[in-house]
Amino acid sequence: MEKKQSAMLAVLIIAIIIVAVLFYGEFTGGFSFVSISDGSNPQEQYQFSKNLDVWFMLMLVAFLMIFIRKFEWGVCLATLLSAAASFVIYLALQQFVFDYTVWDQALLIRAVICAITLVIAIGVFLGTCKMWQYLLIGVAFGFVYCLVEYIIGNVEIFGTLATDPGGSVLVHLCAAYFGIGVALGIRDKTAFDEPMYTTTHSVTFVWLASMLLWMLWPSFVCSLLPLESVTTGTITCYMAGIGSLLSTYFVSSMLGKINCLVFTYAMLCGPVAIGAPLLSVGPWGGLLIGLIAGAVSTLCFVYLQPWFTKKIGVMDMMGVHNLHGVGGWMGAIFVSVIVGSVSTFVIAIIVFVIVMVTGFVIGLVVRATRGSMVICDDDFDFVKTEAPKDLPEEAPAASPAEA
Amino acid sequence: MEKKQSAMLAVLIIAIIIVAVLFYGEFTGGFSFVSISDGSNPQEQYQFSKNLDVWFMLMLVAFLMIFIRKFEWGVCLATLLSAAASFVIYLALQQFVFDYTVWDQALLIRAVICAITLVIAIGVFLGTCKMWQYLLIGVAFGFVYCLVEYIIGNVEIFGTLATDPGGSVLVHLCAAYFGIGVALGIRDKTAFDEPMYTTTHSVTFVWLASMLLWMLWPSFVCSLLPLESVTTGTITCYMAGIGSLLSTYFVSSMLGKINCLVFTYAMLCGPVAIGAPLLSVGPWGGLLIGLIAGAVSTLCFVYLQPWFTKKIGVMDMMGVHNLHGVGGWMGAIFVSVIVGSVSTFVIAIIVFVIVMVTGFVIGLVVRATRGSMVICDDDFDFVKTEAPKDLPEEAPAASPAEA
């Protein structure tokens, strides 16, 4: 305990010193990086509101994952820590490595998209690492994501760039396989051996998160588009969402009763898969993609996941692969077929390899640094006090002074 | 079970074929309907964000209805299914019947307003039909709503169109009486005979939904206005909301303790009633309308509802009539008095008749097709597994593979 506390103090002091130096340079004009875009520009005005919406979605991704009762608060904290670390590292890399000198809303949006990608990814290995390690993973992921983003934006295959305006590959495929890579590196099968309990209300939070994510999705896929394409993106995104919602219901009903934790995830697969072909189809094309994506994702939850879990030994409690992995591949394939160029598909394979390898290495580091594993639940990380036995599910408020 | 599954499969296949044909026509230019509005237009930019806000409200309406503990997830699913079906049918009708060939944000907004109207309406008969029937009702309602919208936008009474910029009649009155019509057609008094349990937190979700709906309301009433009227609409809508919030509290206090499920609904009656006179009053006029609307709605919850339930044999568990029905009538009456023309009131009566009759017929179809009725609660529709007895209110997570 002593050791951990000294380490935390050291990190905090180092961070403050580094940032103070940066601030000093910025304040005195010693460094030339304080230029900020004029906020009255229409693109800036538009992207201001999208910026907040993407952060909104990032927070909701946490609530999509809190159905396990004993790990509700841990999911929130893990989300915030991994998001903060990757966000700030991304910005630092853009400024100091990629020489992004005029900061604008687009830069912030790209940074939060980096963060949300990681937040999706942690769903694969939640509970198998210590809380502070989300910071470590966040720092490492900032580097990985900058590389992936650079490749998607700049590498041409047969003279053509990848087509991925809505992030099927950049965000979803990257998130799913980075997460699986880390999980393979950690390879901890014991963490989830004990039963996971949900409650009626914890699942209701998942419904809330899924429904709000669904409605916010056009903000996500359109956030970096030129203004004239925004209406197209809105239409195809919502049509794809309608499609996957409907086909998820049809396929789920065919298989028996509805599993909430499948339905709330698979209904989002249309918006995931439309990311790449977002501007390459019209409304009915979007609906078609959504119908197929929802059906495929539901079937993957039911038939692929058990095989997958047994085969590669990764639990993927949140079904990240069935939504984001499968959805990402579908996006890359759809756009390749429609546009008639395989470049997006080839880039997707390259991204797949990069994030699996880097994720795996980071997972090994996590495994090596986490010390003896204990099951990470809220009792381990948070102050909790017992309520009297006759007050089920209540605990006296931890006084703020009890930290 | 076998039969239901084949039917679902058939519907899914037929839907995919139809949509694939539409997509093929759109993609090859064989059909002339792929034109989409330029998103950089200021009106498009404005309506993009309003579009998402109205979807936000649609999702929140579900959470306004989840206070019954055993029916939390069912409300979410019913909301999504009825919204999706009516949304897509509305768009298809607009394109193929009303020849709406340039798709823009305004069309999407009108479609989601159609969907939200139905989501309000299902509150009257929740739990008295099977889950798949929400799709059936959604398809039918798409037709009804297109008719109602056409009448309100085009029929002149004594040479004057109805005045309803914020949807008092189009949305709220239509929703309440369509719902009552369906409930009269289904006429199932047994469904709600057993006690309905709430929990502290399920009611807290209702508070959350009501408070966020209240704050989002200006987005709803202003979503289809010309830009120059938007500030006026914001002001009168918020003033009406303040009015109904205050008078609901005063009247509730006069009657004893506060009933959360009355307060959270009636406090929204000001924004409902201001819909029609939205641009015909100033701030203090809006406040006055809100004060009256909140008081009247609260009194209806307390005194009208028991009589209503007994008289017409419809449960209206959610009090849809006291909020949307009564609020819609008030909107129509207020604007008729202020503007000095009865056209809005007369149109309201016409709409009332149409939706009661069509709703009743649809209700009869629902009754005829639902088979033997079982109480529709979450146990009927969803995978649920029992938790050990010493873990009250917890259930092990249904593994995704258990669908």
Place this chain on the structure above:
Amino acid sequence: MEKKQSAMLAVLIIAIIIVAVLFYGEFTGGFSFVSISDGSNPQEQYQFSKNLDVWFMLMLVAFLMIFIRKFEWGVCLATLLSAAASFVIYLALQQFVFDYTVWDQALLIRAVICAITLVIAIGVFLGTCKMWQYLLIGVAFGFVYCLVEYIIGNVEIFGTLATDPGGSVLVHLCAAYFGIGVALGIRDKTAFDEPMYTTTHSVTFVWLASMLLWMLWPSFVCSLLPLESVTTGTITCYMAGIGSLLSTYFVSSMLGKINCLVFTYAMLCGPVAIGAPLLSVGPWGGLLIGLIAGAVSTLCFVYLQPWFTKKIGVMDMMGVHNLHGVGGWMGAIFVSVIVGSVSTFVIAIIVFVIVMVTGFVIGLVVRATRGSMVICDDDFDFVKTEAPKDLPEEAPAASPAEA
């Protein structure tokens, strides 16, 4: 009971008469105050969406305070009542005292910022006054806030106005010390003697509120800025938020397990403290301020609060002082150092004195008018019916007719 009900009826009737007279004047043009700004103006368009975001935050502040299980609904109702009263009084004073004749989105934003300031303040004395007294406090606070706003906007110290674009002083410092003033006036130590129970989910609502407040904060601090400064404000606000999130985690970890009710509050201290220096630093300066603010706020929760509670006899259950009070002072101090002028700091002291004194007087009035104190929990204010013993944490739904 009889007396309270007559009083409520009298207040309602008087309110309706006053508003009806105002409406009559507005409608007939007898009063000259119906002018409303053109909504198609870019500034109006921008501020429309910010207006809703600030209301969103106001509602979320309620959910930041609902961790005490037995007082969930009361927090929501108290929030709405105090917000409504102060909002409408602020608008009336602006129109009739400050002659604000052209109503626009900026006026509405200023009014809701007045309301949110009060909603923050009530966190200090929640549960020590009767529900109707939140209306009383709201009316009184409308006057206090107009004065404070006038001073910050107009009083020069050594020829310089205060620098407070994001409301560190106007909102946060004002809220904290007004709340403490009222609590000192009421001086009720008995109200919180009995244990406060939380539940897993009630704390999850706090996480949700805190995370959404964090992401919405740029809307708050930028809502009244000229458009060209909006991007700068977004960047520094988010960087400060990242800073306080990280340093709150580091400091909390150093002290042992994480206390959710400290973490979710202190992580917001960066955005509070950046309010005043919002446009005086760059991104890395914002990050530095956030790092310091989060660390200081966390330490105050742990070490200052127990001393504070004992010393001045105010419970401050929500830790308003540690977040808003301390954060407000830091904002004033930071900007004074960076800009090199003490005017903001001096104005902060003036505001501190004014709100402590007026708050104290209002607290005395509350104490004198509340009658015999009973513990104010949801059982006191709301209809609640008992569930059968074998259904833990459930209660049959209060029928709407039971009001």
